[in-house]
Amino acid sequence: MSRRGRRDVGLGVLGVLLAFGACEAVSRAGIVRRTYLPPASEVLARAVELAGDSAFLDGIGATVRAWALGLTLACVIAVPLGLLLGSVPVVEAAMRAIVEFLRPLPSVALIPLVSLLLGSGTRTEVTLIAYASVWPILFNTMYGLRESEPLAKDTLRAFGFGRAAVLWRVELAGAAPFIAAGVRISAAVALVLAVATELLSGFGEGLGIFIAQAQLATDGTRDVLAGVVWAGALGLVVNGVLVWGERRLFPWAPERRAVRT
Template identity: 80%
Template sequence: MDRVRRRREFGLGVLGALLAFGACEAVSRAGIVRSSYLPPASHVVARAVELAGDHPFLNGVEATLRAWALGLGLACALAIPAGLLLGSVPVVDAAVRAVVEFLRPLPSVALIPLVSLLLGSGTRTEVALITYASVWPVLFNTVYGIGETDPLAKDTLRAFGFGRLSVLLRVELPATAPFIAAGVRISAAVALILAVATEILSGFGEGLGIFIAQAESATDGTRDVLAGVVWAGTLGLVINGALEWAERRLFPWTPGRRGVPA
């Protein structure tokens, strides 16, 4: 049943994409919107496919993905232990809750000038901003997962003389793992958004965002801008699909279980 449901959802997704493609194509071809503002979708897709053979463009995409992976990896390395600590020790959670709630709403893009001043331009600034934005979904999903752990299982281990660390490793961490995975998937999308947005707003270095920013300032560059957006959306779709597949493989006993977005 689960496989049938996934196939149906995939089919509906493809149908929705085809309808959106057809609508954009029709609007542009009919002249409802000037082609300089909205080129035909077929031209945009053709340009996106053409870029697959452009080595400088692919080098930029590689740079974006490298910053994405570094930022997401650092976020997970920081957020998972911190989430386990906050979820397991109420005193620590109460002590830092005000600081966490103060920092969480700060938009990462607003920190670009400050981080650039502290770290300089380049990959370090991009990775720092990606890490900051990506920490929160993993952190709060980890805390939430700890709170959802079966208390009976924890009490049983304690009754047999297991210590706090053993309970964490044997019960809480395995039970929290699906929530952590969901948080990582959310953060992966956030990290990609920040990677591209930081490159666009900073205007220096290399990457997919730099390609979009340069195309925006070029004469008649709308097609290249939209082709870059297609690449960004495709990367996000592939990354999300790969992480969903990994979740199903690693945690087959919790197919409908999801963490809460931060």
């Protein structure tokens, strides 16, 4: 790890410790009632305790499965569609109004409609996750195509390569870091939707269901916050793995990991 990387990790750990200490002090001092904000040490202890609960781990597995399926479906839809819209201006002009109409619609607002069409269960959850996750990948793919090297494209055309060859050899390769950044953004969005859909819909199993049930229990704030800790830990692991993958796959283009949405 580089010196800058070690510094960033150290600052991150320091920030976590400061937040932990602040929450602990506020609760212990009685500034906020423990029923509303239990001490951070108790929440952390409960989160660790849940690691030995097989039913809870099964719920985590259900959430991760829905997350993975939804994100995969979003990639399968968004990358080819982004390549089409980004490389054929006429198609982009025809689809722009539809895309801009659908993009702002919040996925959670579609829960009743999708539930009526698909019923309750994994299909509804995966559909909503995919819908929310499509947009960062789609737009990053389109922007990535526009950032491809004009000289490289002209060189291939000069040697007689066709449109498909230029798209595959130059444009897609140049857009790959942008697509990876879009996938990383969508991975976080997908995890949020996986938990939120379970939490708001009240059906199925998963981390969101655990949090929803704990919220209804007497003195269940500790379990709610322990579930939130698990959700945050999952997000941290997913982001860390994807950032590591980006750096390994695209070491030549660190500037292209910038977020474009």
